[in-house]
Amino acid sequence: MCPACNTSTIQQDFCLFTFALIFTVGKLDSKVAVITGSTRGIGKTIAEAYVREGAKVVIASRNKAHVEHALSDFPPGRVIGQVCDVSDYSDVEQLVERAVEAFGKIDVFINNAGITDTFYNVTDSDPVEWGRIIDINLKGTYHGTRAALHYHLKAGHSLKIINMAGSGTDKKSNTPFISAYGSTKAAIARFTFAAAEEYKEYPVSIMLLHPGLVRTDMTRAIQPTPEMKRQQETFETICDIFAQPPSVAASLAVKMASDHGGTKNGDYLSALDQKRRKWLLFTYPFRKLFNKIDRRSW
Numbered sequence: 459m460c461p462a463c464n465t466s467t468i469q470q471d472f473c474l475f476t477f478a479l480i481f482t483v484g485k486l487d488s489k490v491a492v493i494t495g496s497t498r499g500i501g502k503t504i505a506e507a508y509v510r511e512g513a514k515v516v517i518a519s520r521n522k523a524h525v526e527h528a529l530s531d532f533p534p535g536r537v538i539g540q541v542c543d544v545s546d547y548s549d550v551e552q553l554v555e556r557a558v559e560a561f562g563k564i565d566v567f568i569n570n571a572g573i574t575d576t577f578y579n580v581t582d583s584d585p586v587e588w589g590r591i592i593d594i595n596l597k598g599t600y601h602g603t604r605a606a607l608h609y610h611l612k613a614g615h616s617l618k619i620i621n622m623a624g625s626g627t628d629k630k631s632n633t634p635f636i637s638a639y640g641s642t643k644a645a646i647a648r649f650t651f652a653a654a655e656e657y658k659e660y661p662v663s664i665m666l667l668h669p670g671l672v673r674t675d676m677t678r679a680i681q682p683t684p685e686m687k688r689q690q691e692t693f694e695t696i697c698d699i700f701a702q703p704p705s706v707a708a709s710l711a712v713k714m715a716s717d718h719g720g721t722k723n724g725d726y727l728s729a730l731d732q733k734r735r736k737w738l739l740f741t742y743p744f745r746k747l748f749n750k751i752d753r754r755s756w
Contacts, residue, residue: 483512484510484511484512484513485511485512485712485715485716485718485719486508486511486512486513486712486715486716487511487512487513488512489508489512489513489514489565489566489715490513490514490515490516490557490561490562490563490564490565490566491505491508491513491514491515491516491564491565491566491567491568491715492515492516492518492553492554492557492564492566492567492568492606493505493508493515493516493517493518493568493570494518494542494544494550494553494568494569494570494571494598494602495518495519495544495570495571495572496515496517496518496519496528496568496570497517497518497519497521497524497525497527497528497539498524498528498674498675498756499672499674499675499704499756500570500622500669500672500674500704500707500708500756501517501568501570501571502517502528502531503703503704503705503707503708503756504568504570504704504707504708504711505517505532505537506531506532506708507705507708507709507711507712508566508711508712508715509532509533509536509537511712511716513565513566513715514536514537514561515532515536515537515538516537516538516539516540516553516556516557516560516561517529517532517537517538517539517540518539518540518541518542518553518571519539519541519542519571520541520542520543520544520571521541522541525539525540525541526539538556538557538560538561540552540553540556540557544569544571544594544597544598544599544601544602545590545593545594545597545598545601546601547601547604547605550598550601550602550604550605551605553605554567554605554606554608554609558609558613563613563615564606564609564615564617565615565616565617565618565715566617566618566619566620566715567602567603567605567606567617567618567619567620568619568620568621568622568711569598569599569602569603569619569620569621569622570622571594571595571598571602572594572595572598572622572624572639572642573590573591573594573595573639574591574636574638574639575587575588575591575635575636575637575638575639576683577635577636577683577685577689578635578683578685579634579635579685580637582683582685583637583638587638588637588638591638591639591642592638592641592642595639595642595643595646596642596645596646596649599621599622599646599649599650600649602619603619603621603649603650603653603664606619607619607653607657607662610660610662616661616662617661617662617663618662618663618664618665618714618715619653619662619663619664619665620665620666620667620711620714620715621646621649621650621664621665621666621667622643622646622666622667622668622669623643623646623647623666623667623668623669623726623728624639624640624643624646624668624669625639625640625643625671626639626640626641626642626643626644627643627644627646627647627666627668628668635685635689646666647666647726650664650665650666651666651724654723654724655724657723658723658724662723663714663721663722663723663724663725664723664724665714665721665723665724665725665726665727666725666726666727667707667710667711667714667726667727667728667729668707668726668727668728668729668730668731669704669706669707669729670700670701670702670706670707670728670729670730670734671696671697671700671701671702671730672701672702672703672704672707672756673697673701673753673754673755673756674704674755674756675755697753698742698745698746698751698753699738699739699742700730700735700738700739701752702729702730702738703752703754703756704756706729707729710727710728710729713727714727
C-alpha cells in the first residue's frame with residue numbers, strides 16, 4: 459500500500475512518480491525571462507531565483523565586463539547575457555530580439571535597471587546627473603515595457619511585465635537628497651498602472667514590485683558628499699531597521715511570474731509592506747541586542 463494516499467500496490471509507482479514530479483518541477487519551468495540591470499544586486503538575485511525555478515534567463519547590463527563576470531555564476535545553457543543601455547531604445551529592441559533568437563519566446567520582462575542620486579540637495583545637484591537618472595530609471599522602464607509589448611502584439615504570446623518600485627512610490631515615502639530617484643519611482647508607478655489599464659483586454663499582466671530596502675552598491679557612495687556624511691548615521695540606522703536581503707524581493711518576483719502565483723494585471727507587491735515594516739521595527743531591538751543585523755552589501 460502507498461502510505462501517502464492509501465492506494466493499491468499496482469498504483470504505488472504512479473503515486474510515487476506524481477509526488478516526485480510535484481517536488482522537482484520548478485514554478486517557472488519552460489518560462490523565458492528577460493531582466494535588465496541583472497548582473498548584480500537585486501536583479502541578479504531575481505535571475506538566480508528564476509533559474510532555480512526552471513526558467514531560462516537573459517541577463518543584461520550596459521557594462522560588458524559585468525555581463526561576462528555574472529554569466530560565470532550561472533549554469534551553462536540556462537542563461538545568456540546581453541550588453542544593453544536601457545536609455546537607448548534600440549538597445550532594448552536588440553535585447554528582445556536576442557532573447558527570442560536564443561530561447562524562442564519571452565514570458566516575463568523585468569525592468570529592473572536603475573541608478574540613484576549622489577545624495578545632494580536640489581541646489582547642489584548636477585542637472586546632467588539628474589537627467590541621466592530619468593533616462594535610466596523612467597525612460598528605461600518605458601523602453602522595456604514598450605519593446606516587450608511590441609513583441610507580445612507581434613507574437614501573440616502571453617506576457618508578464620514587472621516594473622520596479624522604490625522609495626518615492628508610496629504616498630508617504632519622501633526622498634530628500636535623492637529627489638531624482640524618488641521622482642522616477644513615483645512616475646514608474648503611475649506609468650505601470652496606466653499601461654496595465656491600457657492593455658487590460660490583452661493576455662498581458664503589467665505589474666509593480668517594490669523590492670524594499672536592500673543594501674546594494676546604489677546605497678553605498680564611494681565618495682560620500684558632505685550632505686551624505688551629515689545624514690550617514692540616520693541612514694545607517696534606517697538600513698539596520700528595514701534593510702532585507704534581495705531574496706525577499708526575488709521570492710515575490712517568482713510569485714509574480716508564476717502561472718499559479720495568484721497575481722494579475724495591475725497588481726502591486728511589496729517586500730516592505732505595512733505588515734513587514736511593523737515586524738522589522740518590532741524585532742530591531744532584539745536583532746541589535748544579539749548582533750543579528752545583516753550589514754552585507756549585495
